[in-house]
Amino acid sequence: MDWPTRKTSELDASEKKSFGKGVFRKCDGCGATIPTETLFANFEVCPDCGQHHKLAAPRWRDLLLDNGELEEWDAHLKPADPLQFSDGKPYGERITATQKASKAAEAIEIGHGSIGGRPIAWGAFLFGFMGGSMGSVVGEKIARLFERATSSRLPVVLLQSSGGARMQEGILSLMQMAKTVAALERHRTARLPYISVLLHPTTGGVAASFALLGDVNIAEPKALIGFAGPRVIETTIRQKLPEGFQRSEFLLEHGMVDRITSRLEMKNELALVLGHLAPFSLPFARPRPDGASRPRPDGAAE
Incomplete structure (x- = not known):
C-alpha cells in the first residue's frame, strides 16, 4: 500500500481548508x-x-429517555400553506426543503416514553426545522400532547428551543399560543405535573405562552430565554441592557426559572423532580390509534 508522503505544510490552500474537516x-x-x-x-x-x-432531538432522546425509546404520537401531521405565503420563495417550497434537510416533518416531536422508570408524555422542539418556529401543526401537536397526557394521567416533560411564532402562517400561528395554554390549563386542573426544560434559545411566542408556565422550569446554562432578543430591545428602548440579560443565570436571579442544570445532570434532575411531583406510577391509558383522544368540555369523546 502507498501511504501519503506529503506534509500538511505542503498542501495547497484548498486542501488545507478541508484537511481534518469534521474531525475537530x-x-x-x-x-x-x-x-x-x-x-x-x-x-x-x-x-x-x-x-x-x-444537541439534536435524537440525541436528547438518548440522553434523557430510558433506553432512548419514544413511542411517537401524530408523526403524520404535516404543515400546509393556508395563506399561500411567499417572501420571494413560496412557503410550501421552504417547508419541503426544510423537511428534506432536517429529515423531520415538523419542528416538534411528541410521544410516550419514560424517565427513571416513570412513564411520561414527551415533547421536544427541533430547532433545525425553521428555527423551531411554532406554526399550526406545532401548536396542534403541543395541544394534543397535553390533552393525551391528561386523559392518560401522565406528567409532561417538554424541551423548548424555538425562535417563536412562524410568520409565514400569520395569525394562525399566533392563535397557537392561546390554544396550547388552554390545553395546559386542563392538564393542570387534573393536578398533573408539567416540567419545562428551557434550551438555547427559547424566544418569541413560545416563551410568551407555555414555555415559562411549567410547575418547574429548568434551564440549561447560558441559554437565551425571553420574548424579544436583547438587540431588538436595545434598539427599541435605546438603552443598554444589564450584563447577561435574558440568559438563564439572569432569569434565575429574578425568579423566572427554578433551576439551572447541566445537560449531563438533566436526567437525574428530571427523575428527582418527577419523584416529588408524581410519586406514584399511575396507570397509562394508551390513546386511541386514530388519535381521537381530545376531550370535549362536556367530557364526551370527539
Whole structure:
C-alpha cells in the first residue's frame, strides 16, 4: 500500500481548508479545539469549559429517555400553506426543503416514553426545522400532547428551543399560543405535573405562552430565554441592557426559572423532580390509534 508522503505544510490552500474537516470542532465558549467524537460522546458539552452546544432531538432522546425509546404520537401531521405565503420563495417550497434537510416533518416531536422508570408524555422542539418556529401543526401537536397526557394521567416533560411564532402562517400561528395554554390549563386542573426544560434559545411566542408556565422550569446554562432578543430591545428602548440579560443565570436571579442544570445532570434532575411531583406510577391509558383522544368540555369523546 502507498501511504501519503506529503506534509500538511505542503498542501495547497484548498486542501488545507478541508484537511481534518469534521474531525475537530472549535468550542463556542473557550475556543478549544476538540475531537468531534469527544463532543459527541459528551452530548455536545465542552469537557474543558462546560459550554453547551446545540444537541439534536435524537440525541436528547438518548440522553434523557430510558433506553432512548419514544413511542411517537401524530408523526403524520404535516404543515400546509393556508395563506399561500411567499417572501420571494413560496412557503410550501421552504417547508419541503426544510423537511428534506432536517429529515423531520415538523419542528416538534411528541410521544410516550419514560424517565427513571416513570412513564411520561414527551415533547421536544427541533430547532433545525425553521428555527423551531411554532406554526399550526406545532401548536396542534403541543395541544394534543397535553390533552393525551391528561386523559392518560401522565406528567409532561417538554424541551423548548424555538425562535417563536412562524410568520409565514400569520395569525394562525399566533392563535397557537392561546390554544396550547388552554390545553395546559386542563392538564393542570387534573393536578398533573408539567416540567419545562428551557434550551438555547427559547424566544418569541413560545416563551410568551407555555414555555415559562411549567410547575418547574429548568434551564440549561447560558441559554437565551425571553420574548424579544436583547438587540431588538436595545434598539427599541435605546438603552443598554444589564450584563447577561435574558440568559438563564439572569432569569434565575429574578425568579423566572427554578433551576439551572447541566445537560449531563438533566436526567437525574428530571427523575428527582418527577419523584416529588408524581410519586406514584399511575396507570397509562394508551390513546386511541386514530388519535381521537381530545376531550370535549362536556367530557364526551370527539
